[in-house]
Amino acid sequence: MSEIVVVQRRLTGYRVPLFERMHAMMAQAGMKLRLLHGDPTPLEATKRDSGHIAWAEHVPTQYHAGGRLCWQNFGPHVRGSDLVIVTQENKLLYNLVALTLRRPSRIAFWGHGGNLQSDRPDGLKEQFKRWTTRRADWWFAYTDISAELVRAQGYAPERITVLDNAVDTQELTEWRRRLDDDALDAARRRLGLTGRHVGVFVGSLYTDKRIDFLLRSAEEVRRRVPDFELLIAGGGPLASMVEQHAGRHPWVRYLGVRKGKDKVEAIALAQVMLNPGLVGLGVLDAFACGVPMLTTDCRLHSPEIAYLRHGHNGLITPDTLEDYVEAAVTLLTQPEASQRLKQGCADSALRYTVENMARRFTDGIGRCLDAPRLGERTAEWKT
Structure with missing residues (x-):
């Protein structure tokens, strides 16, 4: 042997x-x-x-x-x-x-x-x-x-x-499958969400994640989609900056670190996962929950960026605020574009296990x- x-x-x-x-x-x-x-x-x-x-x-x-x-x-x-x-x-x-x-x-x-x-x-x-x-x-x-x-x-x-x-995303996939409309409506009420256009960021809060870009792009999306709301889940050196920003903008909700079922719930409430900076294994969360990830070609990514296929299971925009915001608005307001990517997420969830x-x-x-x-x-x- x-x-x-x-x-x-x-x-x-x-x-x-x-x-x-x-x-x-x-x-x-x-x-x-x-x-x-x-x-x-x-x-x-x-x-x-x-x-x-x-x-x-x-x-x-x-x-x-x-x-x-x-x-x-x-x-x-x-x-x-x-x-x-x-x-x-x-x-x-x-x-x-x-x-x-x-x-x-x-x-x-x-x-x-x-x-x-x-x-x-x-x-x-x-x-x-x-x-x-x-x-x-x-x-x-x-x-x-x-x-x-x-x-x-x-x-x-x-x-x-x-x-x-x-x-191992098997549990995440199963938890997402069990989240029905009633459970999601209850989660919306707990978080005080009032609109139907929601973005989410899940990950560590540090420089390479480009949190400042995230917050600036979210403000522009909000200007163009008046009921847009942003959920941010994670911890790290920039957590206090995010918390202060959420205090000034009621439509931004800082959730702290979310794991397991709580993380799945936060992702499932959104139509798009926003991550303009470094993308790594977190892309598997997007696949497991069926929520397309939107990132940029910022040249900071880990090797797992290979899994994100532009136009199939997510989007990778040029590294400009204008391009990123335009793509986010499209995914939020055009269900047919988002649905195509959701199917790609489902296919990718079966491969990357x-x-x-x-x-x-x-x-x-x-x-x-x-x-x-x-x-x-x-x-x-x-x-």
Whole structure:
């Protein structure tokens, strides 16, 4: 039985469903999955978002330089393993050891393929990351965008598996299905909504989300759609700014952090999910709830922006206030345009699931084990 080890700097709760599914799928395929994980930084520990898996193994973790460097010596734990999968982060010092001095039988990267938010794409950090990229036996890329970044660095495309990175949205989809018109009417009354044109923002409140752009565009939408109301759910450094803005504009309601059923309810009350800044896994909330997301081509997005297909399951406008407002007004006032995108959301919700991600991961692991090691390619190997 082949032994595969996945190494995580820390184990977050949202990854638990993925690893549990992979554990079961790989056992059925005759492979043994081991999961090694370390500890969060003191700052990360305050988020209280760590997960637990009974069969996972803990590896001591040390942080240096204020958490910017991490020493996590997993070497003694992977001797004899057939494949070791690590995340590609410059801060993970032992990765360099594993790629050079103490290389496992096979080593694979799992990651973004590059820092899409870097203000210095040709700086030393990104150059070093590109150097490590080409030294893995296999690549598990978050999305198609990640795979393209890896290919652009000269990596063989036949050694890349696109995972379609996802979180478990099954509960969100089920909660949305159970929300009938009566439940939504009751939610409107609780929140004091009086109009039928509602937008919603759900996410962390920090600079890359472009909250100032959100608030300015909402004011212009309100001017053109007099009964427009905006719900904002989330927490973060800019929460006080949002709260103060809502105090000055009664049609803006700041809901604080919303999770689970409460988050679904807030999204379901809207006709459009407004997120002019960084888009990441939050796009899956839009798909699960059937509410099209509207964003801009702001060049801040995470790899999951690949899931947002303009005109199919959402809209991506040029990065101007005028274009963004025009698109928002269209989705709010033209039901036929919104309905087409809602169907796209439903289709995408079926594709981008943690179940499918686990299946793609498992299939890619099998392909990696069947392939020659890096530098030992043979003419007989077929992709």
